[in-house]
Amino acid sequence: MKTSQNVDSSVDQSQEQWSRLSPISVLFFLGKSISSILKDALPGLAPLGVLIFNSENKTWVVGLVIAGIVLLTIVSAVLQYLFFKYRLQEDKILINDGVFKKRQRTLEHDRIQNVNIIQPVYFKIFDLVTLNLETAGSKGNEANLAGISRQSAEKIKQNILAKAPEFEDSIVENSEPIESASTSTLATANLNQLVQYGLTSNAMFWFLIFLAPLFGALDDVIENWIGDETVDAFVNSFGGGLKGGLVLIAVALFSLLFVMLLFSITGSILRFYKYHLTQEKDTLRRHSGLISTHEESLKLSKIQAMTFQTNFIGLWLKAENITIKQASTQVNNESSRSNLFIIPSRVRQESIELLKRLLGVNKLPDLLDSVDRRYIRKNTLILSVPVFILSIILWINSSSLLSLLPLSLTPLIWLFYRQKWKQLGYKITSHFGFVRKGVIGYRYTCLPLFKVQRVSISQSFLQKRNNLATLTLYMASESITIPYIPMRSAVEWFDKISTQIETRNENWF
Amino acid sequence: MSDSEVVLMNRPIDLDTIPSIANIAFSPLANKYAILSVLESLLLWIILAGGAFLLTLFKSVTPPLWLYFLLAPIFILSLVITYLGAKAKGYALREKDILYKRGIFWKTQTGVSFKRVQHIDLSNGPIERYFGLGSIKFFTAGGSHADLKISGLPVEITEKLRSKALESIEKQIPLNKVQETIYED
Incomplete structure (x- = not known):
């Protein structure tokens, strides 16, 4: 306790009152408004686009719409700034915000999961930063203090980190920011590795999600902008007829894939440029970013699991990406990507080194156990039911041989699940669990058993007959399901996890 | 992480000393709970039937006879399963x-x-x-x-x-x- 008093006195006394952010933070709220428009209102804008396209007086309507949006964004940003007030207290931060819907938040220091310092490009000139706080607890687990000076951000951060009780005495030395002798670099990434991350992460599919609202308008685009004649001309240039059409589709798909990869690589470089992962005592720090610099820190004790992931390109490049999983309230929600601590593009040996260092795993198991083959049969059968029904309906309606066409899907489903079965693997050691999943690429998760929150074992009627079970591990970061394993393995996992929870006296976060 | 901690994490565990869930005696829930579940399920059916009744009243559609024959076993089965389900917990x-x-x-x-x-x-x-x-x-x-x-x-x-x-x-x-x-x- 004495230690935290010391740290407190270093924080300005004036901060005991409610204070406002710097006026420059309007820029931050502007960015937030714009991104929320892009995210939430884009589908709404698509019909607007069509409206503009169909209207007589294009320039006038476009001007009006743009002026309206710009005005709305600016007003909402200024209002958000005016209504945002915060107050620093000894062991917590109070934030009041919200224009129409008022929000009063209390962030207790010892409940804060993660402290990030972000410097977006528009704050660089003023040398201001955004302090991003993530808490474990209920929804909306994030707070941003935008546009504060780097020094005060560092001070608040030290103050928060000091409150993690188990490391109280180590904090006094820590209050000297970075560059101390105890700091060691765990990972960096060069441009080559960033390109590899772009290729091997599945970030490229985000491009599709980004595009999705526009798909509805695709017909209009082809009809009005490209024109049927142009499409026909392309089809003809590829040989005309059905063959030409197929070639055109293939070319279009490959171009889409290419654009997606390009998008993904660009994103990777923007996010991870000058990537630097360091460890200072019990804290991990990541520093990266081309236009906006991000600095995230994470206590080692808060790591819930680590995942090595790659896709088909990564298999060929022999590169995988590591994700350090932290507690998140949005379990199973991949979109909470900002929560993820990623180490881009490692080779397996480097991954193992990091695993050893961060989780204390001595070595990966040589061989994983595979799940029962009945996993393939059950899933194939279940997915085949709609296919059969479709065939029967078609048969009743047309009684032509063509109605049996959907049945050809069944072997494909079987192949898919056989591939998944091949990739599925699990292993338990006395302190760690290992689970591998995937279809073409893989996702290999390593978790300390004592971090598991809840375990459940289910058995269907048929599984019971074959002494099989499905095991689900609920973690603070995600839930992991291992299907079709022998009942005694499931019980072994359950018992070992219980034992680990009871015998390990570290906190799980 | 220091070496000492890494070593600490790998204390061997004797498998036979781990308590197991494989043979645990579970206590059943309260006896009344099964009755309560059946009642709740019955209530749901009554609400559904009431809705259907109103529909026939105002829209003057007469449901075909086979529908009753189809629904009756489902009704009974759902009550039985609810009862057994409550007993199985x-x-x-x-x-x-x-x-x-x-x-x-x-x-x-x-x-x-x-x-x-x-x-x-x-x-x-x-x-x-x-x-x-x-x-x-x-x-x-x-x-x-x-x-x-x-x-x-x-x-x-x-x-x-x-x-x-x-x-x-x-x-x-x-x-x-x-x-x-x-x-x-």
């Missing part, structure tokens, strides 16, 4: 954790260690209250999927379970205090 309290099982055809066993419990809720609805029953819910940090809810226990037992759980939680290192605060209003 059970819990087991151990020193360090609580186990819960449910399911007739798809059996599930779940366990939550008291060390991982964030907070505990007791609740009972009007029908449950009439029967003197209640539910207990153990919240963990794994999100809503990771919460364990046991319904259909006599209220005294839910209270006993709670105090037992809280007792076990308090015995732990002070870090693991039970958190009741929620950040948003």
Whole structure:
């Protein structure tokens, strides 16, 4: 306790009152408004686009719409700034915000999961930063203090980190920011590795999600902008007829894939440029970013699991990406990507080194156990039911041989699940669990058993007959399901996890 | 992480000394709970039937006879399954954790260690209250999927379970205090 008093006195006394952010933070709220428009209102804008396209007086309507949006964004940003007030207290931060819907938040220091310092490009000139706080607890687990000076951000951060009780005495030395002798670099990434991350992460599919609202308008685009004649001309240039059409589709798909990869690589470089992962005592720090610099820190004790992931390109490049999983309230929600601590593009040996260092795993198991083959049969059968029904309906309606066409899907489903079965693997050691999943690429998760929150074992009627079970591990970061394993393995996992929870006296976060 | 910690993490464990869940005796839920579940299911059917009745009244559609023959077995089966399902549920309290099982055809066993419990809720609805029953819910940090809810226990037992759980939680290192605060209003 004495230690935290010391740290407190270093924080300005004036901060005991409610204070406002710097006026420059309007820029931050502007960015937030714009991104929320892009995210939430884009589908709404698509019909607007069509409206503009169909209207007589294009320039006038476009001007009006743009002026309206710009005005709305600016007003909402200024209002958000005016209504945002915060107050620093000894062991917590109070934030009041919200224009129409008022929000009063209390962030207790010892409940804060993660402290990030972000410097977006528009704050660089003023040398201001955004302090991003993530808490474990209920929804909306994030707070941003935008546009504060780097020094005060560092001070608040030290103050928060000091409150993690188990490391109280180590904090006094820590209050000297970075560059101390105890700091060691765990990972960096060069441009080559960033390109590899772009290729091997599945970030490229985000491009599709980004595009999705526009798909509805695709017909209009082809009809009005490209024109049927142009499409026909392309089809003809590829040989005309059905063959030409197929070639055109293939070319279009490959171009889409290419654009997606390009998008993904660009994103990777923007996010991870000058990537630097360091460890200072019990804290991990990541520093990266081309236009906006991000600095995230994470206590080692808060790591819930680590995942090595790659896709088909990564298999060929022999590169995988590591994700350090932290507690998140949005379990199973991949979109909470900002929560993820990623180490881009490692080779397996480097991954193992990091695993050893961060989780204390001595070595990966040589061989994983595979799940029962009945996993393939059950899933194939279940997915085949709609296919059969479709065939029967078609048969009743047309009684032509063509109605049996959907049945050809069944072997494909079987192949898919056989591939998944091949990739599925699990292993338990006395302190760690290992689970591998995937279809073409893989996702290999390593978790300390004592971090598991809840375990459940289910058995269907048929599984019971074959002494099989499905095991689900609920973690603070995600839930992991291992299907079709022998009942005694499931019980072994359950018992070992219980034992680990009871015998390990570290906190799980 | 220092080397000493790495070594510490690899203490060997004798497999035979690990307590196992493989042969645990579960206590059934309150007897009244099965009746209550059947009543609740009946209530749902009555609401559905009422809706259908109103529909026939105002829209003057007469449902075909075969529909009754189709629905009657489903109705009876649903009540039987509800009853058996309630009977199949059970819990087991151990020193360090609580186990819960449910399911007739798809059996599930779940366990939550008291060390991982964030907070505990007791609740009972009007029908449950009439029967003197209640539910207990153990919240963990794994999100809503990771919460364990046991319904259909006599209220005294839910209270006993709670105090037992809280007792076990308090015995732990002070870090693991039970958190009741929620950040948003």
